[in-house]
Amino acid sequence: MILPALPLFLGLLVLVYSEDDEEIEADKCRNATMGGTPLDIKEAPWTASVVIKEKAKCSGVIYSMEYIITAAKCVDGFTTKAVRVRVGSSTRSSPDAAVCNIIVHEKFSELNTPYNVALLKLCSPLTASNTIKQIQLVDKFPADNTKVLSTGWPSFRWWSLFWEQCLDGLAQQMMSAEVKMSGRKTCMKNWPKQNQLGRNITNDMFCTEKAGNEACSFDLGSPLALKGKLVGILARGGCSRRPDVYTNLLKYKTWLAKNSKQLNHS
Numbered sequence: 001m002i003l004p005a006l007p008l009f010l011g012l013l014v015l016v017y018s019e020d021d022e023e024i025e026a027d028k029c030r031n032a033t034m035g036g037t038p039l040d041i042k043e044a045p046w047t048a049s050v051v052i053k054e055k056a057k058c059s060g061v062i063y064s065m066e067y068i069i070t071a072a073k074c075v076d077g078f079t080t081k082a083v084r085v086r087v088g089s090s091t092r093s094s095p096d097a098a099v100c101n102i103i104v105h106e107k108f109s110e111l112n113t114p115y116n117v118a119l120l121k122l123c124s125p126l127t128a129s130n131t132i133k134q135i136q137l138v139d140k141f142p143a144d145n146t147k148v149l150s151t152g153w154p155s156f157r158w159w160s161l162f163w164e165q166c167l168d169g170l171a172q173q174m175m176s177a178e179v180k181m182s183g184r185k186t187c188m189k190n191w192p193k194q195n196q197l198g199r200n201i202t203n204d205m206f207c208t209e210k211a212g213n214e215a216c217s218f219d220l221g222s223p224l225a226l227k228g229k230l231v232g233i234l235a236r237g238g239c240s241r242r243p244d245v246y247t248n249l250l251k252y253k254t255w256l257a258k259n260s261k262q263l264n265h266s
Contacts, residue, residue, distance in 0.1 A: 036150070036154075036175035036176055036177035036218070037175060037176060038090075038173050038174070038175060039090065039151060039174050039175055039176040040090055040174075041088060041131045041174060042130050042131055043176070044149070044151040044174075044176065044223075045062075045088075045129075045130065045131050045132055045133040046061050046062045046133055046134060046135035046223065046225075046230070047059065047060075047061065047062075047087075047151045047152060047174065047222075047223060048060040048061060048062055048068050048085050048086065048087045049085070049086040049087075049092050049153060049219075050068070050070050050074055050075070050083065050085055050086075050120070050219075050221060051083070051085065051086060051096060052074065052075070052078060052082060052083055053078075053082050056086070056092045056153065056219075057074060057219070057220075058070055058071060058074035058075075058219045058221040059151075059152040059153060059218060059219040059220070059221045059222040059223070059233075059234070060074075060085065060120065060221045060223075060233070061221075061223035061230060061233060062087060062126065062132065062133065062134045062135060063119070063134060063135070063230075063260060064260060065125040065126045065127075065128065065134060066121060066122050066125050066126075066260070067119050067120065067121055067122070067260040068085050068119070068120040068122065069117065069118070069119060069120075069221075069223075069230075069233060069249070069256065070118055070120060070220075070221035071116050071117065071118065071220040071221040071233055071234065071235055071247070072104045072105055072108040072115065072116045072117055072118040073108075073110070073116055073220055073235070074118070074220050074221050075102050075104065075118050075120065076108060076110065076118070079102075080098075080099045080100055080101065080102055083099045083102060083120065084096035084097060084098060084099060085097045085099060085120060087126060087131075087132050088129065088131040088132045089131070089174075090173060090174040091172050091173060091174070092153060092172050093172070097122050097123070097124070097126065098122065098123040098124070099120045099121065099122060099123065100121050100122065100123040101120075101121035102118065102119075102120055102121075103118060103119040103120075103121065103259050105117050105118065105252075105255065112200075113200045113201075113202055113205070113235075113236075114200075114202040114203075114204050114205070115204070116247050117233070117247055117249070117252050117255070119256065119259050119260055121260075135223070135225065135228065135229065135230045136229055136230065137229060137230050137231075137249055137250060137253055137256075138226055138229040138230065138231050138250065139229070141206075141231070141248065141250055142181050142226050142231060143181065144182065144183045145180050145181060146180065146181045147178055147179070147180055148178070148179060148181060148208065148224050148225065148226045148231060149176055149177075149178055149179075149224070149225050149226070150176065150177045150178075150179055150208070150218060150222060150223075150224050150234075150244075151174065151175070151176045151218075151222060151223055151225070152174070152175065152218035152219050152221075152222030152223070152234070153172075153173075153174055153175065153218060153219050154175060154218060175218065177218075179208040179209050179210070179244075180208060180209050181206065181207075181208055182206075182207040182208055182209050182243045183207075184201065184206070184207070186207070186243070187201050187206070187207035187243050187245070190207075190241075190242045190243055191242060191243075191245070201245065203251070204248050204251040205235060205245055205246065205247060205248060206232065206245075206246055206248050207243035207244060207245055207246070208224065208243060208244050208246065209243055209244075210241060210242075210243065210244060217234060217237025217244050218234060218237070219234070220233075220234055220235065220236075220237070221233050222234040224246055230249060231246070231248070231249065231250075232246035232247050232248050232249050233246060233247050233249065234246055234247075235247045
């Protein structure tokens with residue numbers, strides 16, 4: 001008599017655990033945070049969304065009305081037909097701008113960490129407005145603990161399937177986070193095993209603190225600005241407490257100017 005009842009008992013047990021698990025996940029979802037706050041594009045009109053094969057995969061920044069800066073890791077190996085850019089909107093739903101040329105730094109490699117920068121040449125120049133503006137590089141690299149502004153869209157890259165489903169609606173909204181510049185020694189301490197591929201903090205990189213203890217990073221290529229001037233773009237992130245790692249664009253000032261044919265660009 002006991003054995004026939006065993007499957008029924010186990011089934012009820014699984015059902016109880018399943019309902020409990022769902023409630024726990026629902027609580028997590030209700031209390032979820034992106035580590036930033038929603039932002040109107042007018043507050044950071046230089047921010048762009050980079051679309052790969054019809055999916056918003058990365059962010060970028062309007063360097064000029066013809067060129068977008070993004071992370072090389074986002075676009076390396078893709079054709080211009082696969083890459084498009086969206087600007088002028090706080091959501092990911094703005095019209096696409098076609099890309100006619102992809103210029104990845106000639107020294108970039110998937111097996112290495114530096115030189116993670118690329119330029120996207122648009123087929124048609126953008127029209128400047130209160131939602132679309134180019135941004136200049138900072139004149140001087142910020143000191144440690146300086147407050148800087150990170151803008152972009154929350155990234156599906158870092159999430160598990162559960163969080164992707166949970167936060168999908170929020171991920172369509174542009175976000176911002178005020179963070180502090182982090183010292184190089186602190187950054188290297190939080191990214192151990194520096195001899196492993198993809199973990200080095202090289203001279204063209206810098207770090208910032210996370211927007212929250214358990215916050216996930218924005219898209220790769222998301223811009224970091226100080227008083228309306230560009231400091232860098234996100235090169236490495238995640239959902240851990242480790243600092244976010246950025247490419248220092250001042251190190252690439254000449255490369256950017258040369259490859260965008262703007263040798264006098266500030």
